[in-house]
Amino acid sequence: MHDIAFIRANPESFDAAMRKRGAEPAADRIVTLDAKKREATTKVQQAQSRRNEASKAIGQAMGQGDKDKAEALKAEVAEIKASMPEWDKAERTAGEELDHLLATLPNIPADDVPEGADEDDNVEVHQWGEKRAFDFEPKEHADLGPALGMEFETGAKLSGARFTFLRGDIARLHRALAQFMLDRQTRENGYTECNPPVLVSDDAMYGTDKLPKFAEDSFFAADMSTREKLFWQAMPDDFEQQMANTKEGDFRTKLGEMLDVADTAEQFWLVPTSEVPLTFSVAGDILPDLAEPMRLTAHTLCFRSEAGSAGRDTRGFIRQHQFEKVELVSICRPEDSETEHERMTKCAEGVLEALNLPYRRMLLCTGDMGFGARKTFDLEVWLPGQSAWREISSCSNTGDFQARRMNARYRPEGEKKTQFVHTLNGSGLAVGRTLVAVMENYQNADGSVDVPEALHSYMGGVTKLEPKN
Incomplete structure (x- = not known):
């Protein structure tokens, strides 16, 4: 949600920001609707005030025996009552149009976000790690997987396309990755572990900018x-x-x-990511000073219909309807959000470095950023089987965009006035895609996959996934 006061004061810069995001300029319409709503609100308030005054005066006139005055006042009250529904409707209509318009406009990009149309215009910030030199032709995970217990056909039999059944040691490795990520984020990086619901309300989805924009990409569940x-x-x-x-x-x-x-x-949405319940947990709250950011993490199932990605990554374990992720969320003061964004991204990078998986950090351009983000870093891991970089984490600073939608504020120490918090979210990491990266980077010529050393203590003595005949 946008700050209307800012739009009124800076209509040209707001429209310029919308153009960078690929949205139509809307400042004039916003200001007009806001003026209509404010005018109607004033009319309603004035009418209510005058009605109360006239009603009180009726009693006084009756007490003084002035029937003519009392009747005139009664007529005025009746006229006011007759006109109020019109102004109530005008206020409601303008307010609904304004809210809908503001809810469908993307966030304003940060000043250092590069302008561009799509992923081809993203900017590489840095790379880490060396790509492994293979003495054989590395396979894609979809070719390695079936012999290791990654059963695509079983998943399809149970649920249809884009579902996978994991069996045996590969299922354990998937679980080990999630536990390793959680332990690292909580024990080393100071995040508080949470276990939130994965069924959430309309309000939670709207407050975290998933509705109305991404309704078709989410799964809806009714009782x-x-x-x-x-x-x-x-x-x-x-x-x-x-x-x-x-x-x-x-x-x-x-x-x-x-x-x-x-x-x-009761109606629910299946969470596309635990960003939704973690961030919305502070909805409507007035938090204390936030001298230290609130840092939350959770490992949950996530669900996406992938309506907007027809035909992409239909093979393998990359783009599933049901997947798991360790999410990172921060709630902080506005002056701390840029530093917190860098810190969060490094926390995600640390997982890849501990697993010795080569990656690169990308600064997303205006045309490739998510709807609610003002600045986003994507981490892309190297997949030798595909000979390509693939996204494995996305860390975004949304500024006060989500906070305004869900009315989340804090009170600076020593001040009476509250301010909107800044919210950030990121993957630390996507568990399934990390499993894919481990399979492709740690594969052997015989189809086996070595378990990264960082995961040995989580695997009960299993140090290699062996293919089954």
């Missing part, structure tokens, strides 16, 4: 048993008799009323 129960409860006992001789239009009206009742059943 159908409750919905069905409410539907039948709304049906009158003599429904069939009532409808027997009813016009089609009346029937549809009654059916619609019953469905409206049923729609009051």
